[in-house]
Amino acid sequence: MSGTYFVILAVLVGAGFLLGAQRARGLRSDTGSALHSLPAYHGLYIAAAVLTVMMAIYVMAAPLAEHYVLRQAFGAFDPSIIAEQLQRDATLRDIQNLVAGSYQGEPSDTLKAGAAAYASASSLAFWGLNGLGVLAGLAVIFWGLSRIQPELRARNQFEHFVKYVLLACSAVAVLTTIGILLSVVFEAAQFFSKISPIDFLFGLQWSPQTAMRADQVGSSGVFGIVPLIVGTLLITIIAMLVAGPLGLFSAIYMAEYATPPIRAIVKPILEILAGIPTVVLGFFAALTVAPLIRSSGQSLGFDVASESALAAGLVMGMMIIPFVSSLSDDVINAVPQSLRDGSYAMGATKSETIKKVVLPAALPGIVSAFMLAISRAIGETMIVVMAAGLAANLTFNPLAAVTTVTVQIKTLLVGDQEFDSAKTLSAFALGLVLFFFTLALNYIALKIVQRYREQYD
Amino acid sequence: MDAMIKTPVAPSAPRIAREKPLKIKARNVDVYYGDKHAINDLSIDIPDSAVSAFIGPSGCGKSTFLRSINRMNDTIPSCRITGNVEIDGRDIYDKTLDVVQLRARIGMVFQKPNPFPKSIYENVAYGPKIHGLAKNKAELEEIVVTSLKKAGLFEEVKDRLDHSGTSLSGGQQQRLCIARAIAVNPEVILMDEPCSALDPIATARIEELIDELRQNFCIVIVTHSMQQAARVSQLTAFFHLGNLVEVGDTDDIFTSPRDKRTQDYITGRFG
Structure with a gap:
């Protein structure tokens, strides 16, 4: 028709x-x-x-x-x-x-x-x-x-x-x-009619297994998201500790120090890193980085889980370096040459000029590059599934196995599921939490940018 | 005794060069941008405690030569320079010379006001801070206030030193850039068409300022305005197509130029 x-x-x-x-x-x-x-x-x-x-x-x-x-x-x-x-x-x-x-x-x-x-x-x-x-x-x-x-x-x-x-x-x-x-x-409203939002938001234990049939023996399920939030934050922080400095410094190198031929080679290669499918990075994390951390940790006398937040965080950090570097490179390039000339003419060295004039002027753009990278890290699933495990441990120890909000959403919805049980519906509540989490981050970033913006024309 | 140390000056040299000590001496300078020959075999003596003006049509090399005096051309990869430029008898293109220290002794004011996106105070404090000229906060503040006063800006901004430098008007921004340049107490101030982006009132203000600063600094100014050159300078150099055509006392250049091209230019026949 x-x-x-x-x-x-x-x-x-x-x-x-x-x-x-x-x-x-x-x-x-x-x-x-x-x-x-x-x-x-x-x-x-x-x-x-x-x-x-x-x-x-x-x-x-x-x-x-x-x-x-x-x-x-x-x-x-x-x-x-x-x-x-x-x-x-x-x-x-x-x-x-x-x-x-x-x-x-x-x-x-x-x-x-x-x-x-x-x-x-x-x-x-x-x-x-x-x-x-x-x-x-x-x-x-x-x-x-x-x-x-x-x-x-x-x-x-x-x-x-x-x-x-x-x-x-x-x-x-x-x-x-x-x-x-x-x-x-x-969907989340249906979940909250079964589980109290207070227990959900402030509960310290996450164990979503529930009995699917009346005759089944099973726990009734505990839905406290604090361990998931902590796991997400832990991995995101590790990832940003890797990607923040490496990304920003490589952006500064590319924008200020690299000669055009070097820049023409380095920048595309860095951007290829952004194009690697996360599932490939995931098995790199699980099969190469995690065992490496485990063996080197054990030789130093630490107790390292075979799946660790550190492995997932490190690889995720590698993944988001191009986001930070590419966007920061663009905003640093957008700072007018006249500001650099002004600084050089005052007898400032290159690094003084970058530190005191170029970076402050480029700050809003750099903050938004970081925020984009953080959103990416929070939303990333595949690397964490493969390298950090599923155990909802409430810990800040980067050597332990942790899990994240996105991994749990994926786990809850994969396979045959009842669509009216608290277990399945909790995935939507998690999604809602994630939504507000990133919304809040974006808002904070906006405020930071407005507060510290140094306007040039 | 004194006369032996001073660089001998030919009797035909401009009066101002005989009255004032020599500050900048350039001999056989050639500048190339890639294949382009921007300045051709230039030699000039620039006196201290005076204003020297470079005039000439666009693309004649006057800005290029100005930027050779504080080696700002180093930031352009394709730029190559030969010949000899001396300040106080010291070759500034000597391999052992630290370009950063050289620029600290030579202030520069650009065509378009380029205050840093920082507060007015921080703009002026920038140079003293990176060169460690102030021992403490009080001294730094003293330097900032004095520089703003010398640049004739202090009265207008004294209540809002924490406001952004970019919030000022164009003329105020340019005076802020002058205050920033004189805060490190340079010996030479280079000005690259400092009034071309300003209205006539702001221009008059800057010109007065240049005249006051002449007592203590060697000032070199590039300008498109022949009236401006006539008003503020004591020495005028006319550039054309990369050649230095004529140098002389400003009065002489504008009343009795020796070269036909100079005469054509100042009477408005070309340029």
Whole structure:
């Protein structure tokens, strides 16, 4: 149904453009008068009008048509079937299979009647929607052609259209964010109706295993997220201790000291590091770094778990170096050369100039580079799954196994799960916590930037 | 005795060069940017305690030569310089000379005001701090206040020394840059078209300041404005296509230039 409609839409939009442009050109040669807008804008004016009207008709009429088809199809059935979501969906599938001729077995009379109603209603809806679309499209084209005059400000009108298209595109991103947030909030609300938010946020123990059936022996589950938050923070801090200095210093080297040929080689290589899939980094952490830490730790007399926060944090730090270095490099390069000249002319050395003039001026950008890197570290899952383990230990010891919020979300949702148990729903509550966590971080970063911003023009 | 130590000056040399001691001496200087020959065999004597102006059409090499005096051209990788530049008889392109210390003795003011994105106080304190000129906070404050007073900016900013230097108006920013330059008590101040981004009132203010500073500093100024050169300088050098065409007392250059190109330029026939 929709496919045909959009083919018609494309044809009419194209036709509108060509006719509009042609009419405008004809007008110019007939009357010899100068047009306000170029002929192409007259074409675009009509095309935009056709697109807008036909899209509006589709958005309004398509749901109505679908609703009509379903009502006709279910007309023969018992209302109790329609009321139940699962049965209703199953019946609709049966009807569709019967219409398509792929129904298995002998259909009941009710089903046959439903299928017949469905088929006729579908065809009516198909012709109705497409007919309405064609009529409206043609009407708009004729209306547009009648409006084309030398004085028509088609160029300005098209500018308005462009503005709304751009607005719609940015609205998609915003609405998606709101949608994601809402879907998490509703699931999390179900979780909090089973488990108290106080226990969730301040509990010191995390053990989500619950009995799936009444006859099963199992614990009732303890949902305290403090160990997960601590694990997340521990790994993030380790990662930033690696990526912060290394990333920033390599950015300073690339922006201030490296000659152009060296920079041309080093920068792409650093960016390749950002392109390595995290799962590859994960087994590098689990198979190379973790055993190395374990054996060197043991030779020094430490008790090191085979999966440790340190291994995951170190590798994650390597992963986010390019985020810090690449973004910092860009902002350092954006500091005007005149500030550097001013400092050199005062008799400052290169490192004094960088420390006292360039870095303070680039600070807002550097802070946002760090924040992006931290968000990346908090959200990273794969490396931690493979290198830090699943044990929810409440510890600040980097040599112990810890787990993070994202790892638990992944663990809770993988495999066959009941969708109404506290165990599964807790994943959404964790997601919500993570969301607010990064939101708070972004807010803090914004405040830091505003506070310490050193404005140059 | 005294006369033997002084560099001998030819009788035809400008009066100002005979009255004042020699500060900067350049001989046979050539500057190249890659393949481009920016300055061709330049020799000049610049006196102390006076204002020397470099004039000439755009691209004539006057800024390039100015930047050769404090070796700012070192920051441009493709730049190459030959010949001899001496300050107080010391070759500044000598391998053993520390360029950072050289620049501490030579202040520079740029075409576009470039205060650091720091407070007014920190802008002026920048040089004294990196060179360790103040023993304690009180001394540093003394230096900052004196420099701002010398630059004629103190009265306007004394209540807001903690405000950002970039919050000032263009003319105030340029005076802040002058205060910053004189805070390290340099011997030479180089000014690269210091008024080209300013309005006439701010320009007049800076010109007055240059005239006051002349008592204590050797000032070299590059300018596009011939009126400005005539107003503030005692010595004028006319550059054209990388050549130093004529040097003389400012009065002589503007009233009786010896070279035809100089005459054409100052009468507005080209440039």
